[in-house]
Amino acid sequence: MAEKRVLVVGGGVIGLCTAYYLVKAGANVILLERDEIGSGASSGNAGAVAPGHGPMTRPGRIFQALKWMGDPTSPLYLPLKWNPSLWRWLIRFNSFCTEKHVQRSMEVLGPLGHLGRRLFDEMVEEEELSCGYKQEGYYDVFRTPEGFQGAQEEMHLQHRHGYDTRSVAGSELQELEPTLKMGTEGGLFFPEAATLDPGRFLTELARAASHRGLEIRTGIEVREVVGKGHRAVGVYLTNGDVVDGDAVVLATGAYSLSLAEAAGLDLPIEPAKGYHQDLPMVDQGIGQPSLTMMFGERYVFCTPMGDFLRLAGTLELSGLNHDIVPDRLHNLTGSARRYLAGLGVGESRDDWVGLRPVTPDGLPILGPAPGLDGLFIANGHAMLGLTLGPVTGKLLAEWILEGRPNSAGQIPEAGAAGVDLSALRPDRF
Numbered sequence: 001m002a003e004k005r006v007l008v009v010g011g012g013v014i015g016l017c018t019a020y021y022l023v024k025a026g027a028n029v030i031l032l033e034r035d036e037i038g039s040g041a042s043s044g045n046a047g048a049v050a051p052g053h054g055p056m057t058r059p060g061r062i063f064q065a066l067k068w069m070g071d072p073t074s075p076l077y078l079p080l081k082w083n084p085s086l087w088r089w090l091i092r093f094n095s096f097c098t099e100k101h102v103q104r105s106m107e108v109l110g111p112l113g114h115l116g117r118r119l120f121d122e123m124v125e126e127e128e129l130s131c132g133y134k135q136e137g138y139y140d141v142f143r144t145p146e147g148f149q150g151a152q153e154e155m156h157l158q159h160r161h162g163y164d165t166r167s168v169a170g171s172e173l174q175e176l177e178p179t180l181k182m183g184t185e186g187g188l189f190f191p192e193a194a195t196l197d198p199g200r201f202l203t204e205l206a207r208a209a210s211h212r213g214l215e216i217r218t219g220i221e222v223r224e225v226v227g228k229g230h231r232a233v234g235v236y237l238t239n240g241d242v243v244d245g246d247a248v249v250l251a252t253g254a255y256s257l258s259l260a261e262a263a264g265l266d267l268p269i270e271p272a273k274g275y276h277q278d279l280p281m282v283d284q285g286i287g288q289p290s291l292t293m294m295f296g297e298r299y300v301f302c303t304p305m306g307d308f309l310r311l312a313g314t315l316e317l318s319g320l321n322h323d324i325v326p327d328r329l330h331n332l333t334g335s336a337r338r339y340l341a342g343l344g345v346g347e348s349r350d351d352w353v354g355l356r357p358v359t360p361d362g363l364p365i366l367g368p369a370p371g372l373d374g375l376f377i378a379n380g381h382a383m384l385g386l387t388l389g390p391v392t393g394k395l396l397a398e399w400i401l402e403g404r405p406n407s408a409g410q411i412p413e414a415g416a417a418g419v420d421l422s423a424l425r426p427d428r429f
Ligand SMILES: Cc1cc2nc3c(=O)[nH]c(=O)nc-3n(C[C@H](O)[C@H](O)[C@H](O)COP(=O)(O)OP(=O)(O)OC[C@H]3O[C@@H](n4cnc5c(N)ncnc54)[C@H](O)[C@@H]3O)c2cc1C
Pocket: 009, 010, 011, 012, 013, 014, 015, 032, 033, 034, 035, 036, 037, 038, 039, 040, 041, 042, 043, 044, 045, 046, 047, 048, 049, 050, 220, 221, 222, 223, 251, 252, 253, 254, 255, 256, 259, 272, 273, 274, 275, 276, 312, 313, 314, 353, 354, 355, 356, 357, 378, 379, 380, 381, 382, 383, 384, 385, 386, 387, 388
């Protein structure tokens, strides 16, 4: 049988991981990226491989967002502008902010996180990816009793899905990380988590996948999927060319609306902007942070990445744009100063924004698209795109080449029946 030719559209972590597993399984793969590899949300994230976390849709989340509305220093920001389509999306999102939905989502996200972490270990070792990969977990840190107490619920949720998340007293945290200010209330330790430099991870993975035969074409924008009868047979490019393929994967993150609409798909993806600042490590006489932490009340990650510290976070629902709002950017360092004593005074060496692709039910979209055989979707990974990149790629590669995501049936933590991926179906909206 002739080798299957697969076109992967989008060179973020999702597209690249999918392309990697496809070439590893022997497929002929072309990855089409309109800009550079990692130019979307994937290179600038906080670098936490954070399995075991649930969806963004949590009870009370919208109420919290409304309370924060208009406050440019809040972790979650809704602009005070009337935008009917955003509000329709938010109403839909709100309908999933229930305990029942969190439990249902964890039935999928829990096992996928376990497999995803194992795949990271395997991939980094097998391909010798030099990306600062540390299998040391990370910490959520809280300064208020309410924050610390609320975190216990997250811990119990994770325990129910086989994670060894641990509660840590403030004094222990301060001993482990002397740069934390006095008065730290407590935190959680996520031992199954790992960290890496996501930009280096993508560069290294692209190298490894190319070595295995992946053809990467950058500066190539896809306009539309080409359909023949009920089959996807390639893509039209914006320069007028056509690239033929036996299967097409759309992994275009928050930028997917026009491509999806042209293919007749309803993908209700909302871009959720996040920021980062990379600060040079400046010795303040008290040493430099060595642990990866998430400052709990402010939702800001602090990840040491070699000679710099990445502060990353905030969630802004302001549409498809890359505008940097200075107040929101400076909110990262402002937040970090609440937790850390003597945060570096060095000039930021990189100010960045990226758009997380978020679905109304907070779950990724994964699998064959309705209506066109051979078209597959991998999108909507929100806050967990790095974490779920390898597992998404592996399952999708199996779906495309073997007709079903076989590894989903072999995750010990999911029980004998394996994990049911129907909650992620592209036609669920
Ligand atoms: C501040 C911040 C911190 C984060 N921290 C973490 C973290 O610690 N851990 C974690 O797991 N996740 C984290 N995330 C989330 C994670 O970064 C995203 O979920 C993930 O990057 C999404 O990957 P993607 O491949 O779907 O999209 P993207 O990375 O956006 O990739 C999509 C690609 O498609 C390309 N493209 C779009 N349209 C076309 C077209 N028509 N033709 C060709 N190419 C096209 C784009 O140029 C882009 O390169 C964070 C996100 C942010 C913003």
